[in-house]
Amino acid sequence: MTALETDFKPFKTRVEDALANRTLKVAIERTTGTARLKRAAAVSTWPNFAGARDLGRRIKDHVTSNLDHYLIEFERNAIASGAKVHWASTAEEACEIVVDICKAANAKSVTRSKSMLGEEIGLPLALEKAGITRVETDLAEHIVQLAGDKPSHIIWPALHRTREEVAELFRKHHHTPQNSDEIPAMVRSARRQLREAFLRADVGISGANFLIADSGAVCTVTNEGNAELTTTIPRVHIVTAGIEKLVPSLRHAMVLLRLLVRSATGADFTQYTTFHCGPKRPGDADGPEEFHIVLVDNGRTHMLGGDLNDMLRCLRCGACMNHCVVYRQIGGHAYGGTYPGPMGSVLTPELDGLAGSRDLVHACTLNGNCQQVCPVDIPLPTLLRGWREKSWNEGLEPRSVRRALWFWAFAARHPFLYRMATAVAVRVLRLFGEAGWVRSMPMAKGWTSHRDFPKPASRTFMEQYRAAQRRARK
């Protein structure tokens, strides 16, 4: 089954499917386990990483609170470099702009370098509808495309696929597939296959990790080198970028790059960090003749200054999902949105609506590890709690939950009543227990279907304490 079919199932079914898939668990753990170890090692060699993290937070906050200034400055400098700057309020508008540029260039084939924004706005589907051949060039996105899947992680989109599955896909789809199923041989096969696509493409589409306001340059980072082959060879280069990607200058970008890369992969720097600024210049031996930048809002201005303002700092490093106990069990597809994991659970209700993603904001233990590893200190648990409050206030919570909490709160506001209720409760609970443990209890299947419940003492603490006080007074 592909992730596309999974989309239409309810969250709890997607979760059950994922939990039943032991291969998935192995695949997730191989990649995220390595990522966690490498990140910890990278951070531990930087004595004042905390200071840098705080600086990163302040740089991003400075940009968000002066976004109008930086957008205008970036636009001015980008135009001066020969770029064409487009603005898109919505996902549909952004796709329309990209498709129109492709059509104007008479493009038959486009190459794409991985961009989560592209996924967010639904660009793959829009290109397909326009009859334009799209070739994903990031190795993981290439695997995802061959499998008819969706990305399940923002840094390793194909981490849900084991090497055996990838070998099978390549044998089925590559012109000259690998003989051995060792990973280097598979990588060489993809290199052969995609080299042709790079040369054939009329348009190359990339995202942006940063937009440099004082030069109008667009920064991309990759380890494979596919972004540069995507953007240098075709006649046209299109960048799609969220408006929150701005930074004041190259020096500001350097601080954030250090934080981003360490948090994402545990390396100190990516193999290829490129600043693209405008089209081919007179005398240049290569480079695109047209350079377009599409600045995309798609809900970001709605987050600005509101409850989700802090989320505009997000660098899309994926550390929160690598460290999330829930993501590690259910993987990315179960989340159902473009972005999985903690940052996805915060963004999906904003992008797709709260009613359909209510489960995401609740399926979290609020243990705080995501915020701790976030390179820009986004208070993800607080933001998720904010969504829960909204869900409660909008009446989206099930009636059973509302009623149970109402009773609990009512009793807890009346200590005398509460004392009586709890004294009765422990006596009732004890009826279900034997040898210290309750193995099964009505209304508590959520607990007892997987674990035993400790049988309470015969009297509550308060009963025993009061009795002791009375004895002491006598």
Place this chain on the structure above:
Amino acid sequence: MSLSPSSQMGFSGRPRVGLFVTCLVDLIRPRIGFAALALLEQAGCDVVVPEAQTCCGQPAFNSGASDHARALAKNLIKAFELFDYIVVPSGSCAGMIKLHYKELFKSEPAWRDRAIALAGRTYELLSFLTDVRSYTPAGVSLKAVATYHDSCSGLRELGIEKQPRQLLSNVQGLSLKPLAGHDVCCGFGGTFCVKYPSISNAIVEEKARDIESTGAELLLGGDLGCLMNMAGKLHRNGSKVRAYHAAEVIAGMADGPALGEETSF
């Protein structure tokens, strides 16, 4: 002379501590409350357990039911604000009072001020004993091999990591084995574990494996909710590992029944 709570310390020279036992300890495991009471008295405090205490409101707060959470928070503030300190044998309930009450009262400045004042005097039990009272257990012994799980709220919201280990290191005969993933969530998450039981189960299943592979006989922790989750899983799996709140061990009460062992007390 003002009648502020701290001025009352002058009379006996001993701080007046309000002990908030938490709703789970009250209901499920009163022994932890009595261990806390004994430890605080040994640490030179006058301890009172206010009758009006119920629940800190965390389940409502984490469910998004802020109105309910606010009502319970007001209840707790009223019950405890006259003490020099409020001490809680749980990092997550202490964190709720210390960090989140003020968020709840964003639009009620008078209550917000009271919440902030209380927050400054609120402590989790084990960190209160070491950081405020410089308490060291004496004459406590327990011949056992144990491992320690750091509950997330205590660890990340309140920075409690060294304190329980320091206290436990003074228990003679007790050796602590490191737990792989000691700082990784056990999958309890309050109402999470019953709302999403299968995810919670998958998480605690891994935790139980990590605990088993330490070879320890005892699992110790500072939060009853997490302990119930882990001990309940271990017991379901047929494990021999027994669980105690660290306060019970430090108070010399670990010769009694462990969590889930038949008890009337």
Place this chain on the structure above:
Amino acid sequence: MTSRDLILGKVRRALHRDGVEPGPVTAIAESLLSEPELGRPPLPEGDLRSLFASRVTLPQIGGTVCVVEDLRDVPAAVRIYLEEHGTESPVALQPDPDLMQLDWGGLAFTSGISPDQTVAIQKALWGIAETGTLIFHSAPNCATLFSFLPLHHIVVLEAKHIVAYLEDYAVAAGHMAVPRNANLITGPSGTTDIEGSLARGAHGPGFLHIIIVDKRD
């Protein structure tokens, strides 16, 4: 109303303002970087050349390094590398004046760079000790694809052009025109996309060999 006006309007409503004076904003941005040490890890002890060389040859970065005394010694170092790797196919040489004037002996060159180029030689503008990064700016005599198409990427780097930190490059580059492409290259191409396991030569070069020119007196 254009989308540009719509977006800027929404941004300004969210920020509760009609417009902004650029001066103060730029000043705040600058003040954020007033303590450069805050934004970067401390560099270990040692001269920049050895720091650079020890970083770029770390297994996780995967470059190889040799040092020659003079630019004139570069062709010999290239020959040794090519012999070691058993490659005899013609080499693409960046039309950089420093490289062009060298005596390459009988080495065969291609006229440009081909899609299946085996070896390309380039000269880096800077090296960065902090990260083991090489920097190239696109220009009429510096095609970007020289860094991405070949299997073996051989780079000549003058030790005097090795700077300590990424910011030192940013400051140095700030004095010249912004290039169309600034490529910061740290090791050969790699991917961890299959099971998180590292494999080289995903799309770009599988090998990165750096010849450091260091005039020692």
